[in-house]
Amino acid sequence: MAIAITLHVLAAVIWVGGMFFAWMILRPVAMGLLDPPQRLTLWRQVFQRFFPWVWAALIVLLGTGLWMLFAVFGGMGGARWHVHLMLLTGLAMMAIFLHVWFAPYRRLARAVAAEEWPQGGQQLAQIRRLIGINLILGLVTVAIASGGRFL
Structure with a gap:
């Protein structure tokens, strides 16, 4: 259990922390300077380096989360409300990331390669909005995970 929780938390920190850094720090600086x-x-190169970490985090979060759900809590019936909510928000985040990966990120990569800057800007704007939503969901999920058992 300790290994699963540790891996679960580390994966969440990498994913949510990376989104926080990108949204709150890197984005405003890049807008002002470049x-x-x-x-x-x-951004194309940042995503190229960050998204493999997100894939790893997604796999670790899903694997450890489901393992803990069934091995520790005995399934959905044995889990308290905050575990159900964590699963729901986590699955929503994963769905949003999958959309980003397979749609606007691919289009952004093609636009940058072809030097189609307006098209790339549209894709980056869509990615920015979706990552913003995921960041909010991620922060809510962290709050639920850390405080839900005490309510």
Whole structure:
């Protein structure tokens, strides 16, 4: 159980922390310093390095979460409300990430490669909105995970 919880928390920290850094720190700095071609190229390369970590986090979160749900709580019936809510918000985050990966991120990569900056800007704006939603969900999930058992 201790290993599963540790891996689960580390995966969440990597994913949510990465989104927080990208949204709150990197995005405003890139907007203020870089012209669209450099900014889009930067984001393409940032996502190229960050998204494999998100894939790993997603797999670890899902694997350890389901293992704890069934091995520790005995299934959905044995889990308290906060575990159900964590699962729901986590699955929503995963669905949003999968959409980002398979749709706007792919289009962003193609636009940057073709130097189609307006198209790349549209894709980056969509990714930004979706990551913003995921960041909010991630922070809510962390709050539920850390405080839910005490309510």
